[in-house]
Amino acid sequence: MSYNILDLVRPNIKKMQPYSSARDEFKEGSESFIFLDANESPVDNGINRYPDPQQKKLKEVISKRKGIDSNQLLLGNGSDEVLDLIFRAFCEPNIDNVITLPPTYGMYAVLANLNAVENREVLLDSNFEPNVDSILKTIDDRTKIVFLCSPNNPTGNTFSSERIEKILSSFGGLVVIDEAYIDFSEKKSWLSELELYPNLIICQTLSKAYGMAGLRIGSLFASADIISILNKIKPPYNINVLSQEKAFEELLNINKLKNTIISIKEEKERLIKVLLEVNFVKKVYPSDTNYLLVEVDNALKRYDQLLKNGIVVRNRSSQPLCSNCLRISIGTSEENDKLIQIIKQL
Secondary structure (H helix, E strand, C coil): CCCCHHHHCCHHHHHCCCCCCHHHHCCCCCCCCCCCCCCCCCCCCCCCCCCCCCCHHHHHHHHHHHCCCHHHEEEEECHHHHHHHHHHHHCCCCCCEEEECCCCCCHHHHHHHHCCCEEEECCCCCCCCCCHHHHHHHCCCCEEEEEEECCCCCCCCCCCHHHHHHHHHHCCCEEEEECCCHHHCCCCCHHHHCCCCCCEEEEEECCCCCCCHHHCEEEEECCHHHHHHHHHHCCCCCCCHHHHHHHHHHHCCHHHHHHHHHHHHHHHHHHHHHHCCCCCEEEECCCCCCEEEEEECCHHHHHHHHHHCCCCCEECCCCCCCCCEEEEECCCHHHHHHHHHHHHHC
């Protein structure tokens, strides 16, 4: 299927001129220059200057790590911002629609409501896989985006590659694959398929495996054309100086990341073995993430019991197909010891 991405963009976005900040207009940097162009304070305290609006230094290390050109990368104030930018650029309020696959990450629906875009929900099947036939039947000429969270939150599974390929090949709009948990999965990222599918957008984050949730940095990978469109509407200084510097520093330590992922996976397997022996646990779902979806006899009761013992988990019973299910993040070895001790006493 051939694509012209510009055909999907909102007409007003096509016509608009992006805001040009002082740091956009003057890109060179030198300690010998006197900067009197941005109405900043001249008093150097390390944070008196505006941050690089294009985060070039940080993008360079992320691009190298992921094997993707920096012109195919957009950074946002968390994944939520880059997801919101997709809505703003491509979805006409009160006209267009998107498709989400519950149970899934709740912000897709929130952002659809925020941007006055119809959210058409197509439930996952009983194996927590996309129901491709139902998705394709739900699509019409005003459907702009299909959101796929893979590995999926809260179920923890990675979607079938064959099902995702069918959606990518059959749908004339954008397919957003949210890979927030991909670093924990044994299956490969869809980043290697960007050149094959011009309608593909991939979102990742530094919040999970990289341990930088407090910095709020999300990554969006797509064709250079899509990145150019999103850059038109991106707030000029959306990632602050401190976040850029700290993320750059952390990303240089690849061994720390690898060891963290290994540790979390080992702790997850340890917790699974214990949970499978607990009489009130009905099922522990397979997980390619840093959490487990666990079906229990009475989710509200078990949630309250854990809370009274100082442990907070997430009750996902309100989600479709997740009746009496708790979502449990994998903690440190010491935290998991405490969880295991309490679970065995319940």
